[in-house]
Amino acid sequence: MLNGSSYKYILFDFDGTLVDTNELIILALRETCKTFLGRELSDAELNSILGKYLDDQMRLLSPSQYEEMVLFYKEFYKSRQDSMIYEFPGIRQMLNSLRELGCKTAVVSAKGRGGIEHGLKRFGMEQFIDVIISAYDIKNNKPHPEPALKALEALKGTADEALMVGDSPYDILCGKNAGIKTVVVDWTIFPKPDILKHSPDFHIMSPQQLADIVKSSMRM
Structure with a gap:
């Protein structure tokens, strides 16, 4: 130096x-998008929100539903964290x-x-x-x-x-x-x-x- x-x-x-945590994060994001927006999360969307603060991720996906989406994501993630994190x-x-x-x-x-x-x-x-x-x-x-x-x-x-x-x-x-x-x-x-x-x-x-x-x- x-x-x-x-x-x-x-x-x-x-x-x-x-x-x-990569596999679980991606699954949780995709499931949240499917549950609330009724569609698949595209790879381009995924790459654009990875690494951001959770509230910001959900707000970018749906400004009107992001609070409910945050809660859903947290519960989904928590229920699977012990089996899908390495x-x-x-x-x-x-x-x-x-x-x-x-x-x-x-x-x-x-x-x-x-x-x-x-x-x-x-x-x-x-x-x-x-x-x-x-x-x-x-x-x-x-x-x-x-x-x-x-x-x-x-x-x-x-x-x-x-x-x-x-x-x-x-x-x-x-x-x-x-x-x-x-x-x-x-x-x-x-x-x-x-x-x-x-x-x-x-x-x-x-x-x-x-x-x-x-x-x-x-x-x-």
């Missing part, structure tokens, strides 16, 4: 980054490596706190996360810098010593808008050209690569 700092504060997106291979090992390196970590997500805490506990990750910034802890969601900056404030960290790790363009833009180096994970379901055009600082193929990046920064 040119400024001589090391990466000590790691901010993670949740869905699609730490935990594989751990990405290597995530816990990576989190443990970051802990051993002395890093502080945060989840920065457009998801509600209850869903984040449930997923972290289910896969034994809660011990590795110091701070949670959920959709209801902020006024401005990603790509606005507020979620990342609020996480850094809670961690008592600085932007030049932080990494923002995610699977969507919103994560990358949030980090950049906050002056934080960014990392995109290769296991994203977003079209990669849509993410890479925002020039993330790092593109990792496996969770362990993140720990390697942090370790290398500490030797410089």
Whole structure:
């Protein structure tokens, strides 16, 4: 690193980054659309709303019915979360490596706190996360810098010593808008050209690569 700092504060997106919720999210969005709008959700519509705050997703699909759609989505998701959510291979090992390196970590997500805490506990990750910034802890969601900056404030960290790790363009833009180096994970379901055009600082193929990046920064 040119400024001589090391990466000590790691901010993670949740869905699609730490935990594989992709299949359930897509199913819940499609079922909500079918139930309330009587039609299939197109792939173009799906890609345009993935990663957004739930209220915003539903408002884009139906300004008049979005409140009922939000409630339906939440119930549908909750009823299936224990059977359709999976751990990405290597995530816990990576989190443990970051802990051993002395890093502080945060989840920065457009998801509600209850869903984040449930997923972290289910896969034994809660011990590795110091701070949670959920959709209801902020006024401005990603790509606005507020979620990342609020996480850094809670961690008592600085932007030049932080990494923002995610699977969507919103994560990358949030980090950049906050002056934080960014990392995109290769296991994203977003079209990669849509993410890479925002020039993330790092593109990792496996969770362990993140720990390697942090370790290398500490030797410089």
